Amino acid sequence: MSKKDKKKIIDSESGKMHFEGDHTMPSTRESTLGNPSDVIDKFVPLFGIVDQVIKSLNTIYENAKYNKIMCLGLIDRIEVAEQATKSLRRKRQENAKKFSDEKYYRAWVRFTNILKNIKDFAEDVTQLSMFRKYLNTNAVKEAYDKNIKEFEDVCKDLHLSVFISVEQREWNEKYFATDKYSIGTKKLNSGEIKVPYVKSSELTDPKTKPGNVRGSERSIVKRNYRGTLDVACKKVQAIEKNSTAKSRSIQTQLVILDLLGKCPYIITFYGLSEIDKIDYMIFEWAEHGSLKEVYEKSSIPLPTKLQFISNIFKGLFFISNSGVLHHDVRCENILVTENCDVNVKISNFEMSRQIQEDSTTIPGLNDYVRWLAPEKMRDLKYRYNHKCEIFSFGMLVWELINEKIPYKNMSFDEVQEHVKSKKREILPRFNSDPILLGLTKLIKQTWDDEPLLRPSYPETFNLINNLERSVQLNSPRIYPKNDTHDDIPSFENISPHYDIDPQKLPDWDECDPGDGIKAHREKRYKEAWECFNEHANLGLSLAKYWKGYYLVKGFHGEKDIKEGLKWLKLAADDGVPDAQLRYASGLINLNISNGSSENYEIILKYMKKAADGGSEIALYNLSAIYLHGKLGVEKDEKKGNEFFKLAVLKNPKFIKFR
DSSP states (O other): OOGGGOOEEEOTTTOOEEEOSSSOOOOGGGOSOOOHHHHHHTTHHHHHHHHHHHHHHHHHHHHOSSOHHHHHHHHHHHHHHHHHHHHHHHTTTTTHHHHTOHHHHHHHHHHHHHHHHHHHHHHHHHHSTHHHHHHOTTHHHHHHHHHHHHHHHHHHHTTOOOOOOHHHHHHHHHHHTTOOOOTTOOOOOTTSOOOOBOOGGGEEOOOOOTTSEESTTSOEEEEEETTTEEEEEEEOSOOOOSSSHHHHHHHHHHHHHHHHOOOTTBOOEEEEEEETTEEEEEEEOOTTOBHHHHHHHEEOOHHHHHHHHHHHHHHHHHHHHTTEEOSOOSGGGEEEEESSSEEEEEOOOTTOEETTSOOOOOTTHHHHGGGOOHHHHHOTTSOOOHHHHHHHHHHHHHHHHHTSOTTTTOOHHHHHHHHHTTOOOOOOSOOOSHHHHHHHHHHHHHTOSSGGGSOOHHHHHHHHHHHHHHSOOOSOOOEEGGGSOSSOOOTTOOOOOOOOOGGGSOOOSSOOHHHHHHHHHTTOHHHHHHHHHHHHHTTOHHHHHHHHHHHHHTSSSSOOHHHHHHHHHHHHHTTOHHHHHHHHHHHHHHHHHHTOOOOHHHHHHHHHHHHHTTOHHHHHHHHHHHHHTOTTOOOOHHHHHHHHHHHHHHOGGGGGGO
């Protein structure tokens, strides 16, 4: 979990602040020794995190492309801590007093958060170090030192002995400098293709459900690989080494996929397989389909769009540093996966080429022209280069922000004439939102008609990275559009979204909050309430929101608005945008029912928080507040219009309510 994702939450019983995590904090009234096995139970999930991080770090080390010595330095320390942890677990009787101490538990929660940070850092620098090394040679080392210091400090608090000899430290320092960045040294040679093979016996049918077969020609089929991984089996023509254009294209794709290896922002390629005498390419399964399909069917908050844009660019930067250009950058070729978090990954390398290769005839140009750089439009023989890719990336950013393809109502010829005349798509002129302001600036620079004036890869990375640092970001999330009403809700009737952050949900045997949401949608309110109530009492932010919502609405029984608002506030303070919106709405309803005008400042505070979190309804409500001078604020038409335009940008249906 990155620093920006860390939050503190309020314990519902003690009112104290503590770190957000997967585990409940023992209260002070439980600080008696009791049965040692009972006392240690709350620590078992934390011990499990130590085991998981060690396992993950070893896997990361084995797959590392660079910075392996740095990764090894992290493993050395954590393995020592792991041994100390094992000793602690074995001597539970002797350590019962420690396990009963609330401060000791807090230190353990902090310890596991630091371990997760170390794992994320190792994954980044072993697969994506070119970003930091290219931009700032000291940044990786500084981040490494920071992680080590935090780790050793918390080990002291836990009285865990983590001794690394002076000789070992000196060896690490000496060889860090030799841990060179070496990507991009391979050459594409389709005559030497070594592609992994997946046995058809390792691919089994998944549970039947809609979406298991995809593609315009039903050419992509979902399978389960080795009983654990969902994969996409993409049908291809027979893989033969001949001179046909199709064969050469497939061979080039295979070489590029092999060259790129594993990157968190590129769809994973597992190999080739033959099923029923038909050749298939086996890829990681993208649960949500393409990014184009997602923005057409789902609501994507603006902060999540920024995170998607950042990850897509990291993938393009990685590809470029591997000596390859994608050639077809648009949302349709970005897949949306969901493992721990929703993520975007670059796919479809059919048009990709090595940087020094000549451009080829572009298939499907009628569609792709909307993302094409003007210099390629003017001369199709113009060699496609980094600046062309940067232009297309800018078009993708515009597409994602506006949730529609560029120049949607223009013909092929009209698009060409428009772009070659140095005209572009329409950009928003109201930029009070810092994310929109930053992305608009980025788009303008990438759209420059003069290729040399477009930003370089490092400059683009800096722009995006600085923008991410300047705003508060939570875990990426998407919402079903169908979960909102067709009409704009008033303050008294605000519709919920479904804010599921799988990484923060513990693995309970009984009921998962996702099951509670499913039960709610199916109107099995009693089951849903029991699930939400259990998890809310254990401190889960999402469940707090749903418990508050149920109490306010009375789905489980009688309404308890006061108690419901209490739980909504707890979830709102944990950073759940839907809770922030509904809490503000609840206070407005309370004022209406009591005929009072209290809490205006608090209502405005939480409404703004919800808007910052990407809520289109909150943006619309803020526009009404400022346009009409509600909630004690001074009438401000300029600010009201800005909020209205932002709401319309996220959801055009608001126009009819003006």
